[in-house]
Amino acid sequence: MVANCESAPKSARSGEESVRSVELFSGCGGLALGLAQAGFEHLLLVERDRHSVENVQHNIGRGIEHVGHWEVHSKDVRAVNWRIFKDLVEFVAGGPPCQPFSIGGLHRGEEDARDMWPEAVRAIREITPKGFLFENVRGLLRLKFADHLDWIKLSLTEPYLAQRDNEDRGSHLRRLRNRETEGAYKVMVIKVNAADYGAPQKRHRVLFLGVHKSAASSIEAPRPTHSRERLLWDQYVTGEYWRRHCVRKPPISPNNAMDCLTVESLRIEGREPEELPWVTVRDAIADLGEPGSQVKIANHVLQLGARAYPGHTGSPIDEPAKALKAGVHGVPGGENMIAFADGSVRYFTVREAARLQGLPDDYEFVGSWTENMRQLGNAAPVQLAASFGRHIRGILCKAHRPSRKAA
Known part of the structure; x- marks a missing residue:
């Protein structure tokens, strides 16, 4: 046995x-x-x-x-x-x-x-x-x-x-x-x-x-x-997150009121959270570049037609993504997309979605974008x-x- x-x-x-x-x-x-x-x-x-x-x-x-x-x-x-x-x-x-x-x-x-x-x-x-x-x-x-x-x-x-x-x-x-x-x-x-x-x-x-x-x-x-508190610490207390990505630091506090209270508490206490920071969409996909820019990366192809609408605004790039969705009738457009800081949006590529689920780049997907996103939404x-x-x-x-x- x-x-x-x-x-x-x-x-x-x-x-x-x-x-x-x-x-x-x-x-x-x-x-x-x-x-x-x-x-x-x-x-x-x-x-x-x-x-x-x-x-x-x-x-x-x-x-x-x-x-x-x-x-x-x-x-x-x-x-x-x-x-x-x-x-x-x-x-x-x-x-x-x-x-x-x-x-x-x-x-x-x-x-x-x-x-x-x-x-x-x-x-x-x-x-x-x-x-x-x-x-x-x-x-x-x-x-x-x-x-x-x-x-x-x-x-x-x-x-x-x-x-x-x-x-x-x-x-x-x-x-x-x-x-x-x-x-x-x-x-x-x-x-x-x-x-x-x-x-x-x-x-x-x-x-x-x-x-x-x-x-x-x-x-x-x-x-x-990992913790949200440590991500907020790196973003809005030390600024390490923005330096790591060579991105201009945004306003001194986040937009979310609850996150603002957390940041203020962290500043007052000076307590660095012991966990690792939450991993953001930017952390996960930054080295992939724009869809199609690296031909050696499988499944990193632009899918057109993304749009935001009430209740479906996409995933802010500097937070962990919203949960990928499989959808009852195909892929719900507003959920499986990136929301950039300038207000623009686009669909996640299959490779980006695979990274959000932790699948390595050499794990390839065959078939249509819709079918593969359905599988990733269920994973x-x-x-x-x-x-x-x-x-x-x-x-x-x-x-x-x-x-x-x-x-």
Whole structure:
């Protein structure tokens, strides 16, 4: 059984022990790549969307770092027999479809045929991994979905108390709430902003972090590594941000009233925030130049037609971007674009959007701009996945590290 970090396969990049894993609903590979960077070795990725699979397979064929050895299957997760991975992997990850819970969707929750949380639970039940990480939209935390959220968490806590044939979700939830055991897994539901973990994007998500009770008696979330306060410090207290980019420093205070209060407090206290600064759009894309200016950079092509309109004003270049959107009917124009300081706007190129999601420049996208932006709008930021992956991997490896005997 590959459940011991001491005997797991070596990471192709660093020589460190890796943790074997599988991933459901892998999309274009953001979550998988972040976990791979953190030392996870994916034995299988499953994704039904053929366009996403084509992009992942394209990069597998190109031998991209962390990606070249992946195996991705284009199939419905409901057809996968996860039992064959029992004793072979110790980690499960995935991003179940978010449309049933998205603020921009129909809000049908468990009544939506796209609700695949039962399949995520089934994978845990059949594989019995040491840990897991699932990602979804923060809309899942709304009061409307309170019972469904409780069902997800309790089902992941005790996946072996499965829903019976002909048993409705409400009856199963009551059994889960009345269970006599404490559950096989310690589970945390964590509300995060990807910008707090180094992504150049204000992407609010909810993560389900679980560790088998044999691996840890308790768990906690990793501490954020970046902060808005530190960015404001660099911009409006020291001015380091503007000097770094060779940009004329704007007026002494930001436009946002709340940010003004934060800057004033930082000046008065003289307290330099200990975190790294939020990464801005300018930080992420400055070296790319204008679209089309570097032919060696793939997918950096201008898309015409961007315009701002009420409620869709684009992402200010000197802040982390607004969350990239996939859209129900194509890409919503006002969201996936840059708002420059002079008031002009333009669409993000596919390469710029990929950088906002943490995908490297050698990770190429095939197909149309609209289709690729849809995939990127559904992706998990690599930086967020890597940060949580390192944290979880540390928990798992610590659990299996031989204890030192007293001299």
